Amino acid sequence: MNFALGFKPPTAAAATAAGSSGPGPGSGSGATMENLEKQLICPVCLEMFSKPVIILPCQHNLCRKCANDIFQSANPLWQSRSAASVAAGSGRFRCPSCRHEVVLDRHGVYGLQRNLLVENIIDIYRQQESSRRVNQQVKLLLCASINGGCCKNK
Ligand SMILES: [Zn+2]
Ligand SMILES: [Zn+2]
Numbered sequence: 001m002n003f004a005l006g007f008k009p010p011t012a013a014a015a016t017a018a019g020s021s022g023p024g025p026g027s028g029s030g031a032t033m034e035n036l037e038k039q040l041i042c043p044v045c046l047e048m049f050s051k052p053v054i055i056l057p058c059q060h061n062l063c064r065k066c067a068n069d070i071f072q073s074a075n076p077l078w079q080s081r082s083a084a085s086v087a088a089g090s091g092r093f094r095c096p097s098c099r100h101e102v103v104l105d106r107h108g109v110y111g112l113q114r115n116l117l118v119e120n121i122i123d124i125y126r127q128q129e130s131s132r133r134v135n136q137q138v139k140l141l142l143c144a145s146i147n148g149g150c151c152k153n154k
Helices: 012-020 030-039 064-074 116-146
Strands: 053-055 061-063 091-094 101-104
Touching (some): 030 116
């Protein structure tokens, strides 16, 4: 499987807009949300990215814990935070999406840049998802209690 995760580099405008806006009108955006969800799937765990999200030099994104898993299995002798045991001083692993080799310094995956834009998008997406679900439940409850169940087929 080959996930082409093509996020453009974060722009200041998008980052600030993402931080300040509340849940907007979400009706009629089902397809958009589905496409968006595909962009937010980690190629390693195949779930939505879990924070913190890091961005590789090849512009692909990974959960930091997934990047760490790959990195640890590629460099079994490398141990984070114990500089004494790091003889070479660097480790490397390959991007699971494009096989680009990523070279890490002694900070390991903690030295990689976080992708705050993706983290913001995930936050907003989760908010939208939960408010959509709540709205549906509220509608059903109201319907059942007030109208005696107009949502059911008569
Ligand atoms: Zn992951
Ligand atoms: Zn890549």
